[in-house]
Amino acid sequence: MCILCGEFVTRIHWTEKHAEDKARASVDAGAKDESRRNRRRERIRRAAITSEVLRHYGLKISDWSGTKYALRDGKGRSELVQDLGSLWPAAQKLTGRPLDPLDPALHDALANGG
């Protein structure tokens, strides 16, 4: 259960499974705190890495309270997404363009720093 929005999250996306499993497996308080910090760090890194790709589409994401990701475009529109599984369809909806890692235009943009 997400304590912020009350949403019952039954499925951990595969990209977050490892960090979530480690956080849940921690037993003592110290290890729990460390796992939580690691999990948060990884979410922030994931958002930064993914934003490098999203820059080509005029979008960026950031971690939102450790529970979701906030997806934003340059016009001030935003959407909250649960994980990378729901990010890409939401991003496509915001831009109205297909997001495809096989697209040569994206490759050129990445070669030129996004």
Place this chain on the structure above:
Amino acid sequence: MLSAPSMANTAVLVNEFGEVGLDHHLLVRADEKTVLLEHGCVCCTTREDLVGALLELLDEEDKGRIPPLDRVVVETTGLADPAPILFTVFSHPVLQHHYHVDRVISTVDAVNGELHLDRNPESTKQAAAADVVVLTKTDIAKIEAIHALRARLRSINPSARVIEAPLGEVEPEELFSPAANWSPTSSHGDPNLDANESAPAPETLAAGDARHVSHTHSTSLTFDGPVDWTAFGTWFSMLLHARGEDVLRVKGLVDVGEAGPVLLNGVQHVVHPPEHLGEWPDEDRRSRIIFITRGIRSEELLASLEAFRGIVGAGPRLLEANAPV
């Protein structure tokens, strides 16, 4: 096979009873019933019949009405899509904590297999999704046909272990033995496949061969260094978003710069929970991933991963490619 001692604590869910012995105490009939999720693709559907049957088994076991289960075998119809079955187990709030998907086993008829693979996209999907392929009717098929079929299957899915079941007989131990380590440069534990029978080289296969209904490519690759797993997740999740229905299978070990690799296994949009292994299964410490795709060429995958090199932390290196089959 159900009477073998090693199958004692195995439950079998079947769509069709056929010739299976009905006295088996753990045989349950589960008629296919799929529920398409809102905005869902075909592979991300829930098999409600399977949910009901698997929950019932848990309940029966809990109440002591059946012995503790070691394994459940889900026998589907010949045209079943494996992806929704995996999706159902991975996504159901209860099942995901009680069941682990061990392997996908596909049977291929040695007499008519080539025909099925030519005409039915489902057959190619099943072969691509398989960890083990069982060749049936090898007792009545011509030896040349068996060799050709083995080569064809290897072209579709080099990571699958192929075993034969003459007269329908196969040892459970052989079927359920731990998966052999897959290496893209070996014959994949297939003692019957020598160098002369290996998959045709890409240039010997006519591109767009009209005989085949699907243009399936398999691409085996490695990386020139450890991969940033978080960044790889960004690339791969984006690929599945854009082209997931054409990514029939992904399987491999990914070097993420830790003591052991990450075991990656996916069928279309459905990805097994990745396992971070404590150690490498053999001496080869390189990443090795196989992509079985429909309509996505090896060059496209390599170009994409090369473009993502700065993000992923390593560049791709092609090990082997077969296309199209």
